[in-house]
Amino acid sequence: MEHNWAGNIEYRAREVARPRSVGALRELVADRDRVRALGSRHSFNDLADGPGTLVSLEELPDEIVVTGQQASVPAGVRYGVLAEFLQERRLALPNMASLPHISVAGAIATGTHGSGDGNGCLSTTVAGLELVTASGGLRTLWRGDPEFAGSVVALGALGVVTRVTLDVRPTFEVRQQVYVDVPWPEVIGDLAGVFASGYSVSVFTDWTGPVQVWVKSTAPVTLPFTPADGPVHMLPGESVAAVTEQGGVPGPWLDRLPHFRLGHKPSAGAELQSEYLVPRDSAEEALARMREMAPRIAPLLQITELRTVAADNLWLSPAGGRDVLGIHFTWKLDVPGVTGLLPDIEAALLPLGARPHWGKLFHTNEISKLYPRWPDFTELRTHHDPKAKFTNRYLDHLT
Known part of the structure; x- marks a missing residue:
């Protein structure tokens, strides 16, 4: 059985799939009734788990493309690997978390952060997202789109993210x-x-x-x-x-x-x-x-x-x-x-x-009291995933 990094969570999914192309991922998502994306497994709760198929992004194409002050990166890349790639090109991320071992998609989906009065969480560097939808379609969102602010920290509830465009800066x-x-x-x-x-x-x-x-x-x-x-x-x-x-x-x-x-x-x-x-x-x-x-x-x-x-x-x-x-x-x-x-x-x-923090242990399920836009997010989920393909026990318990 698959476990999270700490060993306190045993995933209950029927299978773990490792597609090697975005096309194969799209076919898989369209075919399955329940899907959850599996990142670096550094969550300490069952956020990533699900009753159906877990999708690992580790074997998707790993090309990183830099254009000006932005980098398009595979969702499953670890921050430490991305950082080394950028440094070789005299570029940098504005901030990093305590651990360089975590994946980009997992970190941004949960609002993971570093530190600094002037530094936002890692999700704030996201300029664009590409994700596979419940029907197997491919959807792209950019900063400024009406649904963008509700789709970055999204807990895997809107689809399987395949690529992320991040803001970068000169090395320092x-x-x-x-x-x-x-x-x-x-x-x-x-x-x-x-x-x-x-x-x-x-x-x-x-x-x-x-x-x-x-x-x-x-x-x-x-x-x-x-x-x-x-x-x-x-x-x-x-x-x-x-x-x-x-x-x-x-x-x-x-x-x-x-x-x-x-x-x-x-x-x-x-x-x-x-x-x-x-x-x-x-x-x-x-x-x-x-x-x-x-x-x-x-x-x-x-x-x-x-x-x-x-x-x-x-x-x-x-x-x-x-x-x-x-x-x-x-x-x-x-x-x-x-x-x-x-x-x-x-x-x-x-x-x-x-x-x-979405990826850590907590007790409360009364999340709607903590987030003013929770009703809007619920509406967004219903619109893009009407048959609840990307839901799981974790999400179902949040009210």
Whole structure:
């Protein structure tokens, strides 16, 4: 049987298909009654699963085409592979997630993000989409089309994406400096200043002691904290060979913006993940509520990462309509313990306007209360997939 990356989800689909051409994919989708696209399997819930056919994009044509400041890429390409291709041509993506191992289509379908006050989620770089529809047709959407903002972060519910056109920019250098043993009051006392200090900033906390502040900047930055005297991993005991270069040494964007190197094991491996995106004006209250829950969170936790994401106009983006602070929990692989705690975390965060990351573990199904455009998205699904070919248990439970 097929499993997700963490091993906590066993896919129930009848078959996994690996078409080698868009034509073969179109025939397959037209022929099957239930289809879901399978990406890099980095979701921690059953978003990608379905009762029928899972379609892997790994064997579709892998040509990347650059035209001016845009790149047309296969949907299944991993960000790390795409980044190396662009860097060879002196080009860059505006931002990257913590892991370069994830696929482009999966990341944009779920609103996955990196960090930075001025950086939107990865989906905001999408300029165009090509996807196979329920009838087996081929549909193309471009930024500015009436349905575009509802079709980028779409959870695989509108079809199987085959290619994505992304905005790119000239290559640039980034330096990464890590500060250790930073007292929590010094972070929370200047939360806006800390996150404004670099191009991309992450704060790692276990909610009980000092924190680490990782600053990725395009120019030298000095914060009034203690810099690490060598490379560090955000998790005690994990190999520093897995993390990208630190120490403030300038280097290409693709070798600094992700936390982890493409050729190494991402994070700790045996884990679960949850994340909640909170409006920036509620960030301090949200963090205070999590600190109050520290005695319950810490025994289940590996680490929490705090990151900022700029607002966008995508209907189902967790950053849609507002700047947000992401509160990301990397849990121990304890499914009963984590799923038992999530309702209480959500009771503290959802009233503040938090939205869960689509690809992580969460408890609530009352999504329509969190997204003003949810009724419009439901209408879009009904129009393009009237027989619910692309639905699954995950989508059916959302109300």
